[in-house]
Amino acid sequence: MMPENAQPDPTDEKVKRLGISLEDYLLPTHGRIQMISESGELLPVDEQGSTPGHEYPMPTTQELLDGYRQLVIGRRVNDQNYALVRQGRMAVYPSSHGQEASEVAAALCLEPRDWLFPTYRDTVAVIARGVDPMEVMTNFRGNWHQGYNPHENNTSVQSTPLTTQLLHAVGMAHAARLRGEEMVVLGMVGDGGTSEGDFHEALNFASVFKLPVIFFVQNNKYAISVPLSRQTAAPSLAHKAVGYGMAGELVDGNDLAALLAVLGRAVKLCREGRGPFLVEADTYRMQSHTNADDATRYREGEEVDEWTKRDPLTRMRTYLKHEGALTEELESEYTSDAETVAASLRDAMGQDAELNPLDLFDHVYTVQTPQLAEQRAQLAEELSRDAHTEHQG
Structure with a gap:
């Protein structure tokens, strides 16, 4: 029997508008949630202001501008860090170039009281959460346990072991409930992590105890060199949610507007006691797994070229400029902010670390x-x- 508060609320838009059953409520919306096309055009909306096929309203212009600013900073951080690795000033860096929209949305959908549990690739999400970029990158130099205090921004340390962070996220949510604290917890994971036993254990525990946890899967198509087709036979990773009695949704992971809408609704419903939720972001890892990897050995350049056309940064820039929201002054301001961060990273990583073996x-x-x-x-x-x-x- 399903837990009582896992039943669809009759006021829920998805239930009210479509007249669907519990099974349909748990299953992802048919197709992929998308609001802005690859070319940067707003998809047609109905009389309720929603894109046909789903119930999500468009985020505000200010929310999109705030998100775009973080996209610009995130892209610059990714590219700067990749250069620092090639210069020998950093040990390793797993770039999220091309995935920045998913990273930014994961951070911006949460309130300060909520917790974020990132993976090793989620540097942009950690920075968007408010953590000092220099403290974040200290970890990738290998000269400190972890560069930042998790409690300052309610952001856990970046996890290299696959999916252990999901168990920590569930544990945090359960502990908060026992203490009477109200918070939502978002745990990030890649498509490869969904094959780990920890993934199953985390989802099962969260669903049984009806915890306010969002499991955010960034499906970037490769677990290092293992393609998605060798990871799962499910129609989508979002479909895995129904087996645990939680709702799942598949969203265009390069569409910042759709990501903010879907994750924002998941956070809202979690606060109302109707979580957990699984959200899959359909995205792509544009660069190699890390600087130690050669992606040309297992994927074709044509595939990368196709995903380059879906770049989340250029897509959002095109849309905001067409709407008249992104002026030349704002664009210059955002670029300047990003260059300031990049310059600070170069200065910090260029200095010799003061190491104390004790x-x-x-x-x-x-x-x-x-x-x-x-x-x-x-x-x-x-x-x-x-x-x-x-x-x-």
Whole structure:
């Protein structure tokens, strides 16, 4: 039997307008939610102001402008970091070039009290959430445990192990409920992560306990070199939601307007106690998995070229300019903001890191164990002896 508050609310637009059953409520809308075409044109809307086939209203112009500004910054951060890796000033960087709309929407749909649980590729989402870009990138130099304090912006550390962050997200939501705190938690994951056992466990637990969690799948078509066709036989990853008794939706992951609308509605319904939800963003990884990967070994250039035409940045720019909302002054302001961030990254990554080997022991436990204290003291003595010997020499 379905949990009571997982039943469709009779006031829900999807139920009220289409007269659908519980099964249809859980299944994704037929096709892919899209509001702005690849060429930057607003798709036709009905008398309710919604694109036919779904119930989502268009975000406001200001919301789209705010999102576009973050797209510009995110693209510049991605490209700057890729250059820093080639220059040897960063160890590794998993670029989200081409996926920035999904990243930005994930951050902007949440309130400050909510929590974001990102993956290693979600740097743009973390920055859009308000975390200092320099603190974010410290992690990719390999010279610190994690560059930022998760509690300052309610943004968890970027997770490299696939899908462990989803279990953490569910745990956070469950703990908040036990404490009587109201929050929505959004956990990000890639298409490859949906093949992990942690994905199943997180969705199952969240659905059974009716937790306010949004599982946001960025389907960028490859789990390193493994294509989506070798990951699943489902019609879409969004269809996986129905098996857990939660609603799923498939959205154009390069359409910022559609992403803000779909994720915004999911957040609203989660606050009302009608979550969890699974949202799949149909997008593409334009660059290699990381700088250690050669994407030409497993995909054709023609495929990349086709997705280049769907670039979320140029799509939103075209739409906003056509609407008269994006002026030359605003465009210049956003570009300047992005260049300021890029320049700061270059300066910060160009400086030698001040490393203290004893830091390895200082942030493992809140209260240090006797074994770690003993090892720390041993290393401190060796470092002191070496420094004394070097000074004497």
